Amino acid sequence: MSIKPATSTPAWNGMSAEEIEAQLDPSRMPRHVGIIMDGNGRWARRQGFMERIRGHEAGIDSVREITRACGELGLQALSLYAFSKENWSRPQREIDALMALLERFLYNEVDELNSNNVRLTACGAIQDLPAGCQKALAHTMQATAGNTGMILNLALSYGGRYEIVEAVRKIAREIAVGALKPDEIDEDTLSRNMYRPELGDPDLIIRTSDEFRVSNFMIWQSAYSEFHITPVLWPEFRKIHLLAALLDYQRRDRRFGGV
């Protein structure tokens, strides 16, 4: 496919990727970064494509480049919001194309993930995905299970409110069998019962395409996350934009409610 030049690639005050990277403090990298990948449809329209799926397809290149870069920069986890529970209300044609893309991605990416020592995990109502996607997910998770570097966590059929509902159900079952008392429930109990507690809360959440919304993404875990919003559309999001987000993060004063 021939791609027209990027319509918007604002660098960080005109700095090059190398200049931004030189300003980053490796000891103050976020451990866990979440990305709300947005703007695929707009990108496709601006490129003159009739089908929104062309934007999702182009977004795969961004997923690959950003996963690799995050691993190289020493992040422990990267969570990508790939499909929300609300996305099931999109036209069936787009859903089918997205699911086919996901399945292909999962099989095709095994070598790339392994050569970058990245382990794949997922969070969400995975049982809602088509059987082929669930099989591909299980395959790639198993094929990358031995990797010891960064964790790539795909949020699939994911909804933050629903995740909390599921956590409450798990806790209620513990109470029902007498393993827990209501007064023993605290914030840690909730956190432990989220889909992927081992990842820890995201320190930084990036959202592309200039949308200032959380859209039900990790709403429990993002209580103290820093947010970086960029006008860049997801298919155009490259390492330089990631570095700019990391520098923005490092310039914040995280007080967690203190002074």
Ligand code: FPP
């Ligand atoms: C939002 O753009 C993006 C999505 C709903 C899907 C994200 C999926 C990908 C980047 C590709 C698949 C990813 C993996 C990991 C296989 P939008 O369609 O809402 O864009 P718009 O707001 O411009 O319409």
